[in-house]
Amino acid sequence: MDDSCAVCAEALEWVAYGACAHRDVCSTCVARLRCICDDRRCCICKTESSIVFVTKALGDYTRIINDFLLLPPEPKEGRMGSYWYHEDTQAFFDDVDHYKMIKAMCRLSCSVCDKEESNDGSKRRGKFRNINQLKGHLFHQHKLHMCSLCLEGRKVFICEQKLYSRAQLNQHISTGDSEVDGSESERGGFMGHPMCEFCKTPFYGDNELYTHMSTEHYTCHLCQRQHPGQYEYYKNYDDLEIHFRRDHFLCDDEGCLAKKFIVFQTEAELKRHNTIEHAGHMSRSQRNAALQIPTSFRYRRSSEQDNRQGRGRTFRRDQSENQLSIAIQASLETAQSESTSRDRSSSAQVISDRVDLSDIDPIVQPFESLTATDPETTFEISSSLGEFF
Template sequence: MAACLQTLQDQGVIKRTCVLCCHPCEIECFGSCNHPVCYKCMTKLRILCQDNYCPVCRSCLEKVVYTDRVQPFEELDINSMHQCKTLPGLYFVSSESLYLCQQLLVHRCQICITKPTFKNFNNFLGHMKDTHKRYFCYLCIKHLKLFTHERRPYSKPDLNIHLKRGDSDNKSYKGHPVCKFCKKHYFDDDDLYLHLHNDHFSCHFCPADEYYDNYESLRAHFKSNHFLCEYDACADEKFVNAFSTDIDYKAHLALKHKHLLNRAEERRIRHIDIDLTYSRSNDSRTTGKNRRGDTYDR
C-alpha cells in the first residue's frame, strides 16, 4: 500500500503532504535536495523568516522551484521559468504559481467591500486604525512570522484582553506575561526572562526566579536575608560585599576590616556557632549493663 501510494505521488496523480503544515501540496516547492514543501510554507520560510535552508535536511538552497507536478530538480530547466525581482532565488514553472505566491505577500483589507491592497504593512496598519478602529498586537507582529491575512485585528478592549488573558477561542494561549516592575508586556516567558535578567537584579544566593527592581531593593534583601558588609569601602560595593553564611561574613571581616573592629567585635567574629544534632541509637552494640544490671548507652 505504501509503495503504491508513493508511486502515485511520484507520478503526480495525488498530491504529497507538506512536512511542515501537513496539508496537501497543491504547489510543491523544492531545491536541489528534492524535499517538497507546500508553497505557503516555503514562501514563509524564504521571505518572512529569511531562512534559505531545507526544513527537512537543512541543506542551503540557493534556488527553489515552485511546480504543480512532481519532477526531480535535476530534470528542470530553471532558466526557462518565471522569476520575480522581489522574490530572489525562487523559480516558477507557471505564471499561476507565481501569482499565488505573490498573493500571499499582499497587504489586503478583508473588511472593506472593495478589498483594497496597500504598498506596505505600515500603510495597512494605518488604514485599519483610521478606517475600522482595529488594531494588531505589537508583540505578535514583532515575534510571529505571519502573512498579513493571517494576523488578527482587535478592537481596543479586545486587544487589552488579548494582552492580559489571551483569546477566547484559543485556550492554549494565556496572554503575554507582564513585568511586575515595568508593567510592560513581553511576548512569552523566555522574552520576559531576558528582560528580567538584563534590566533587573536577582540574588545569586536564592533561587533564580526571584528578581528585584533595582540594586537598592536587592541590597535591602542582602541585608535582611543574608550578610551584608557595610564597613569602609564595602559600603559602596555591589554584590561582592554580600555573603550567604555567617562564617564567610566573619572571615571577610577578619581579613579586610579587622583594624576597624573593637575588642568585643573581634571576639564575636572569632566565635563560630555550630549547631550539631545527635540521635540516640538503640542498636545493641551501643548498649550495655552496669554492675546492677541496668542498661546504659556507651
C-alpha cells in the same frame, strides 16, 4: 533532517540566508522579520543583508549561493532568470510554490476591505506599502487594531492577524479572552501576553519575557543557588540590596557596597571577608595569620581576570616587611584609581558582574582579591589589598 530554526525552533524545512551564509533560520521567520519588523539583519551575526536567498533546507546538500553579486541585478517582482524575486522581503526563491506562499503570507491587505470587495464583486484592492500604512488604514477606516506582539510573534499570514477594537485589544493582551480570541482561549491555549510587573510591559510569550527579566532586572545569586530553578526578580540593584541586607549578610563597607554583590550566606563568611578585606586595625601578626588561612583557590571575575597579571604583584613569603608595604601602597593607588573608573561605568558592568558572580563559589568569594598557590612559594596580591590600610 533534524535541524531546527534558530528563531522559532520548528523543523527547518525552508531556509533563508544572506551573504554572511548563516543557514540557521527558517524562511518564515526571516520573512516576518524583514517584512513586518523591517529588520534586515541576520539573526545569528547581525550583519545586514539587502538580499537573501530562500531554498529547501537539506543539511549538507542545501543549495549554496557563494556570490550574491551573481544574482540578477536590479530585480523586479516575479520571475528573474532561474529564480523568483519577492520585493517586500528582498528575497530570491528557487521554488515557485514557496515563493507564492511567502508572498501570500506577507501580503499587506486589509481583511475587512477584502471581504467587502469579494461580497460586492468589486476589485479595487489597495496595496499597502508597509505595515504601518496598513495599520493606519485599519485604524482610520475601521477603528481596528492588530496586536503588535502577535504581529511579530505569531507565524500566520498578515491578513490572518486578528483585528481588535481598543477595548478588545486591551483584553486580548491582559487575559487573552476577548470576543475576538473567543474559542482559542477556551481551548486553554492563550492566556494573554505575559507582563513584566516592574515595567508594566507585555511580551509575546514566556521566552520573550524571560529574556527581558534576565537582562533588565536582577536575581539574588545566593537564593538561586539554594533554590535552583526558582526565579525571584528584583526591579533594580537597590531593591536587591535591600533583600541582601534583610535575608543575607551584606558587607557594609563603602567600597564593597560600591562594588555590589559583596554578600554572604552566613555570618561566618562575612566575618572571614572582614578579616581579609577590612582588617586595617589588626596587628601584623594577626593579619599574617589571616593571610595564611587560604590555601588553594582562584577568583574569576572576567573584568579583572584579563589585566590581573599587570596589576597583581607576586611576592616571596620571606620578603622584608618593607618591600611588602611598598607593594601594598602601590596596589592601594591602583585600587583608588580603579574604583573611581569603576564607579563611572558601574551601570554598564552590572550584567557582567552579576553573571560572573553567579559561578563563584561562596567560600571562594571572600578571598577573591587574593590568590595563593603554594604556601611555600608565592602568593599574589591584587588591588583590593589596599583596603588593609
